[in-house]
Amino acid sequence: MALSLPGTKSLRGRLTLYATLLSVVPLLTLTWLQARSARQVMEEQIHASLLSEAEGVKDLLESTLAEREASARGWAEDPAVRAALRGDVSPADAMLGVLQSRYLTLNGIVVFDDTGRAISANTPALRDEYLRRQDEVRRSPWFAEAQQGRTSSEGITEEHPIFTGHVLSLAFPVLDPVSKHRLGVLLAAFDWAHVDQLVQPALARAHQRALKSFAITLQRPDGTPLYDSRGANAQGNDALLAVTAVNGTDVRDVADGWHFVARVDPAEAYAPVVRVNRVALLMALGFIVLAVGGAWLLSHRISGPVLALRAAVTRLVSEGDLTQTLDVKAGNDEVGELAGAFGLLVFQLRETAQSLHTGTRVLSETVAELQTASTQQERNVARQAAALQQTQVTAQEIKQTSMLASEKAEDVLNRASVAEEVGRAGEGAIRDSLGGFSEILSQAEQMTERIAQLNERTQQIGGITQTVKDLADQSNMLALNAAIESVRSGEHGKGFGVVAREIRSLADQSIQATDRVREILGDLSSAILSTAKMTEQSYTHMESGLEQVRGTGERLKELAAIIQDNATAVRQIAGAVSQQNAGIAQIFSAVTDLSSMMNDTQESLAATTRAAKLLQDVSEQMQDVARAYRI
Template sequence: MKESRSHTTFNSFKNKVHLKSIKIRLLFFTGLLLLLSLLSISYLSYYFASNTVRDGIDEEVKASATVITQTLDTHLQSKLSVVKTLAKMAEGNFGNTEKQLDFIKKAQQQNPELTGIVFSHELSGGNSMNQNGEILDLSTRAYIKELNNGKSIISDPVASKVDNSLSVILGAPILNNQKVAGNFTASVAIADVTKTVSTAEFGKTGYATLLDSAGNVIYHREKERIMKTTVKDFNSPELTEAFNKAIKGEQGTFTYSFSGIDKFGYYARTSNNWVLILSAPLAELDAPVNNMASRMGLITIVIVFIGLVLTYILANRLTRPLVRLKQSIELVEAGDLNHVLIVRGGDEIAQAAVSFNRMTQTIKTILTEVSLSSNQLASSSEQLTAGAEQTSKVTEHIANAIQVVAEGAGRQVDSVTSGAYTAEDMSNKVRLIVDNTKQMSEATGVVTVKAKEGGLAVEHAVSQMGVIQNMVDELAMVIKTLGQRSDEIGNIVEIISGIAQQTNLLSLNASIEAARAGEAGKGFAVVASEIRKLADQTAYSAEQIAALVLSVQADTGHAAATMNTAVEEVESGRQAVNRNGDLFKEIQHGITGLGDLVGHVSGYAEQISEGAERIVTAIQTISEVAETNAGETQNVSASAEEQLASMQEVTSSAAALSNMAEDLRSMVDKFKI
């Protein structure tokens, strides 16, 4: 996002200064390059010079601070040595106040820088005496405790008990029998102590500040601050931090602001835990570097101006042939390809002019060939248009024909589908016929069995009729031989005749029943039942005959006549039963033939059913193929329509190509070849 904004800003600036001319661009970028280069050099020079100056200042201020602190320490230590010597000498006068007083007066005369010499022959310091013989109470002084511990002291500045002036107390213990028994102190005026600090210089206006271990101002250029303000009263956290570091034994540089002026400072500690601060305004210390930066800026402006003048001269020499090349290009732009650019020199611009002449000649040759090709292209496009139109007509005819075929295929699919449904229905009905035929075949088999059973029953009846006839014959002979019982036998014969008549009627009924219905078994069952009943009656009558034999002899004659009639009737019944047996045989043969015929019909029906199923399968296959053909016909129809559309596009493209060829020929005609 930032790159986009900077690029936009640069483009807007370029539009404002109209950087369209190579000369202006060359001047602009050369000046910009010179300016950036010189500014970079100036900045680096300023940076390194500033560091060098700062390093020099650091070394200088460090050396100055070292000299001042060492001078302070030496001065105070020398005074402390004097105090120690005097304390040692005062030990000889311990306990004698007058001698001690004379001694300190002489010591002050010999060491006038020592003021306020005080001695005490007791540890509390409450009865101390000065050189004037005045008793002073120094028991509240903090340094008394250190003196009682046998240590020499250099105190922080305190107000004198005598004249209230600021002094530094130097003290040493007084020994008696190798034990601390008192103390000896002397005052040194603060002005004498800070003489070295007050004369210290740092730069032109820099100065030194001296602070005691509690941060009280011992010396400052502003006299009103001495022992009245502390380091915190300067309201500078940097200064307070520097003081705290110095108390810890560190030393170094720092910057801070005081009275609205930015300052550079150096802090160091003395041996008695005083802090020395050397400071000077930053502007004063940086003045040499700033002056150098001003001179570098002036030099940069001069060099950039000279560079722009030289660049302008060079740009004129470079752009003159470019102007001629531009004019030639404008002629080519106007369509004049006969112009030849005059080449002078052998530099890159001259080589570009040679390449331009070659390019012009090449364009001229190309345009000549393009003119010829455009004519041929126009002719070919017209032929292509005519062929495309003819192809479009043929394609349209094919599409219409395929559409008709597609519609016929659709109808064919519908017909085949309907035929498939019909064939399937026919197959179902053929299956039903096969099932019914199988059932009829099974029923015919049952009828055949029953017909065989009926034939056997008729044969048995014929056999029984023969037996009856024999019995009747025998009975007639018996009647003849038993003429005496002919009457009774006649009655019995009548009964037997009645039975025969009933049997005849039942046989006729059985024949009629067998002829009427196919279920002959039921009729024959009824006949058999009646025959059994008649047999029972015959048995019963036989018993009567046995019982009445004796009583029927009188009727034998009549029975003989009746028996003759019975013989005739029995013969007639036997013949009727024989005819029924023949009829049952014919029925049996007919039913057997019908069963075979039904079996053949059932086989043919099964074959027809299988054929119908194959027909249904074939019709379904034909239906699927017809549907596929219909779908493919639709696809072919769609492809034909797409081809028709493509040919129409080809026709349109050919027309457009013809127009483009005409336009190309018009454009080529604009050039002078």
């Protein structure tokens, strides 16, 4: 799981952290590299300085010892020294005294014979002292080495029993110049304390550089200490920084292979580096403090407008107030451009909310008008449906009456045929015909009444047809108004416009059907009137014929002709009644179709009502969204 530092979850904290890291990490890395480089340089300088001091002391001591060795070797070849070994001591003593006074680095010069007995010295006391130590001299390493023609550094680390302090015994063989036979040994005691004088300049230079622990140590190749500038009891050499200069064999002398070690305490040696590192660390800490402060100021300058913008957005989201102005102080950088862009966004959102308010208000008004029109149309269509249902019932009654009239007309036609046959039968059937004529007269009266009733029914159907036409005209007008409203509603009124066109089409069909019914009813009325007139004429003729039959039998032929004419009229009546029955059947069919179309119209109006309800719900939702912001 990733760890997060306190305060880094905010933009200001992250900016401060990142800016601090970007400035501190390179600084610390540079400081570390600089300290490491400075320490390496200081190590190289210290190593070079220590090596230089060790080499300097080595060169001084080597040159001094080489000079003393050369001098002592020359003294061993001096005739006075050979003469002293042959018995003439006085010249050698004088010469050795003079040499001692001239070379202050020597504690004494002594000439021994090959047995270790002191023959001559720079002072008589020194010669007498060595005379008492003949056996010790003969066992000394330097004496044995000198007899072999070599020099030795043995005895430096011990206090010399004759000379005060430590000495380096520089011993050389004294040879016969002719036979090269060894006559004795010349000893030049080099004062080892003179090494302090050689080391002092190096110590002084080290002290000037504040290296109080600087020391020069001289060792044999096996590690045996020969000299230590700190004294004989110096300890703790392992903790010191040491650089060794080895005396080579370029110049053959007693110091060949010696190690000149320059030592110094690392704390003192690297004190400048520590001080520089401390100053660099303090400067780095100061810069870190400045970097943190600068990073905080930078993050505050960057995050300030962002936080103000966030507060404005939070207030806008929580309160939904678009009337407020976005006052965010920012520069001309990307944050300023962001604040300007968000201000433009708030302005456009305010304009959008205003447009949404206006659109929802218009939509609500349109939906209200659409619902009012739909309600009114439902009421009108309901009234039209009721009237149409009544018309359908009336048409059914007319159909039944027409069928009854047709049956009666057929019956009258049959009776007229029988009357015609009876008239032709002769006068013998007059009395019987009187009864038939009476019945015919009675039926004619009934037919006249039926025709009158049929005429009244026809007029009633004409009135109903007029009513249906008026309703159709009203439906057409309502459909026209609905089409106008659908155009005003725009995209939301397309579905209602389709319904309005269907209603208008149904209204046009209703008008055409009523016109057709009126035409049929007109024809039917004309036929009924014609039949009524003919019935009245037949009734008159039948009454006259009856009077004539009653009055005289001579007019039988006229009566037969009248009966024949009556039969013809009855046939015409039957034909007219048949036509009337067919017309009434067409009217009933048209009314039935109109009823079906009215049902479709009611269903379309129901769909329109549901669409208006859906539009109302959408309008309420849009109003809720629009009311979420104050503008």
